[in-house]
Amino acid sequence: MSLSKQKPEPAHPHVRQVALPWKTPKPDVEDPRASALVAELLNSPEYRQADKDVAFLQQDETRGVRLQIDYQKAENLLGEHGIAQSIVVFGSTRIPEPGAARQALSDLDEQIEKDPDNAGIKTRITIARRILDKSRYYEIAREFGRVVGRAEGCDLAIVTGGGPGLMEAANRGAHDVKAPTVGMNIVLPHEQFPNPYLTPGLCFSFHYFAIRKLHFLLRARALVVFPGGFGTLDELFETLTLIQTRKIQPVPVILVGRSYWARAFDPDFLVEEGVIDPEDRDLFWYAETAEEIWQDIRRWYDRAGLRLTKDGT
Structure with missing residues (x-):
C-alpha cells in the first residue's frame, strides 16, 4: 500500500459524510409528544441566541453591552x-431656511386677521418675526x-x-x-x-x-x-x-x-x-x-x- 493511501484526506470544512445525531429532532414514532416538546423549547425566548434576543439586550443588567x-x-x-x-x-x-420662516409668519398674519384679539397668536407672531430674523x-x-x-x-x-x-x-x-x-x-x-x-x-x-x-x-x-x-x-x-x-x-x-x-x-x-x-x-x-x-x-x-x-x- 502506498504512503498516500495510508494517510486520510483533509476533512471538508463544512460538509460531513454522515450526519451527527442531533442533526434531526427526536422522531414522533419514538414519542408522539417529541416534536411538540421540541417546538416549545425552540420558541422559548430563553433559547434565543443572546445577540438576537432584543428583550434580553434591553434589560438594565445589559446596559454595559448596549x-x-x-x-x-x-x-x-x-x-x-x-x-x-x-x-x-x-x-x-x-x-x-428663510423661505420657510417667511411662510410661517405669513400664515400667522392670516390667522390674526381673522382673530385680531387673539393674544396667543400675537405672541406667536412676535416669536415668528424673531425666527425670521435669525433665519x-x-x-x-x-x-x-x-x-x-x-x-x-x-x-x-x-x-x-x-x-x-x-x-x-x-x-x-x-x-x-x-x-x-x-x-x-x-x-x-x-x-x-x-x-x-x-x-x-x-x-x-x-x-x-x-x-x-x-x-x-x-x-x-x-x-x-x-x-x-x-x-x-x-x-x-x-x-x-x-x-x-x-x-x-x-x-x-x-x-x-x-x-x-x-x-x-x-x-x-x-x-x-x-x-x-x-x-x-x-x-x-x-x-x-x-x-x-x-x-x-x-x-x-x-x-x-x-x-x-x-x-x-
Whole structure:
C-alpha cells in the first residue's frame, strides 16, 4: 500500500459524510409528544441566541453591552468611510431656511386677521418675526458647509446632530458640493427624522447621549456654534468644560452671531464673579460670516503651531 493511501484526506470544512445525531429532532414514532416538546423549547425566548434576543439586550443588567455597541457601530462605519477629522456644527433645530420662516409668519398674519384679539397668536407672531430674523444664520451655516466641503487638500467632514434647522443647513452646504457629511441623531421619546442632506451610510442613530457626545468630539478639529437652545448650550458648555480642564486638547470654539450670544450668556459676568478665570473667557470667540469662521479656524491652527488636517493643510 502506498504512503498516500495510508494517510486520510483533509476533512471538508463544512460538509460531513454522515450526519451527527442531533442533526434531526427526536422522531414522533419514538414519542408522539417529541416534536411538540421540541417546538416549545425552540420558541422559548430563553433559547434565543443572546445577540438576537432584543428583550434580553434591553434589560438594565445589559446596559454595559448596549453602551459598547452604541459606540462601536458608529466607530466602525466612520473608519470604513475614512472620516478621521471633522468640524462639528451645532445650532437650533427651530430656525429654518428663510423661505420657510417667511411662510410661517405669513400664515400667522392670516390667522390674526381673522382673530385680531387673539393674544396667543400675537405672541406667536412676535416669536415668528424673531425666527425670521435669525433665519439668516441658515444661509451662513449652509455657506460654511460649502466652504469646508470644497476646501482644497482638506479632508474635514461636517458633523452635526443630524436634525433640521441650522444643523441641516451645514449638512446641506457640504451636500451642495458633494462632500461627505455626517449626522448623529439621538433616539428620543418623540420620533426624530434625519435631515435629507446627510451622506448615506454616515447617518447614525444613538441611544445614549454620552456615546453620541463622545463621537462628536473624538475627531473634532473645531466646534462652530450657531444660535440655539438647551441642546446647543449643552454641547457648547460641555466642550468648553473639557477644554478648560484639558480633558481634551484645545480646539477652536466659535460662536456665530455676537448679538445673540451676548444675550444668551455673559462670560464677562462669570469672570467678574470669580467662577471662571480670564483665560477661560478666551477659549471661544465670535464670528459673523462663513468665510470669517473658516479663516479664524485656519488662523488658530497656524498660531498654535498645529496642523488643521493630517495632510498639513
